[in-house]
Amino acid sequence: MDTIRQRLEHDLNTAIGRLRHLGGAVTVEELPGAMGINSPFADEVDGIQASECQDIGCAIRELLAGRVNRLSAALDRLDKGEYGTCVECGEAISPARLHVMPEVQTCVRCQDRIERFERQSGRKAIASQFDES
Numbered sequence: 001m002d003t004i005r006q007r008l009e010h011d012l013n014t015a016i017g018r019l020r021h022l023g024g025a026v027t028v029e030e031l032p033g034a035m036g037i038n039s040p041f042a043d044e045v046d047g048i049q050a051s052e053c054q055d056i057g058c059a060i061r062e063l064l065a066g067r068v069n070r071l072s073a074a075l076d077r078l079d080k081g082e083y084g085t086c087v088e089c090g091e092a093i094s095p096a097r098l099h100v101m102p103e104v105q106t107c108v109r110c111q112d113r114i115e116r117f118e119r120q121s122g123r124k125a126i127a128s129q130f131d132e133s
């Protein structure tokens, strides 16, 4: 069990480190001032700022933040002795699956069910958008 803890802690530290690194490197807020009001690109920079969370850096930050959450939740479950069991059905998660994704919370069957449900609700949302127009 200690090796799983070490792996989780290592992955957590790596993810947090990458998150910090990204946070320091992305300074979109400082761009307009540095370029000056008379810059021909000022309007475009405003546009970039408005859609701040649609850029790739933001998407990566969100992915990493999600991973940090899952890894710390996995360490929590390890402390409680619940690690390795599916949070949905309570069945044991296969060791092979845990080896590939140590932070995983659900067994393959439940993951399939959740992903199918999300795809279905996503399709419904898109379909209702078309209905309105």
Ligand SMILES: [Zn+2]
Residues within 6 Å of the ligand: 086, 087, 088, 089, 090, 091, 106, 107, 108, 109, 110, 111
């Ligand atoms: Zn399950």
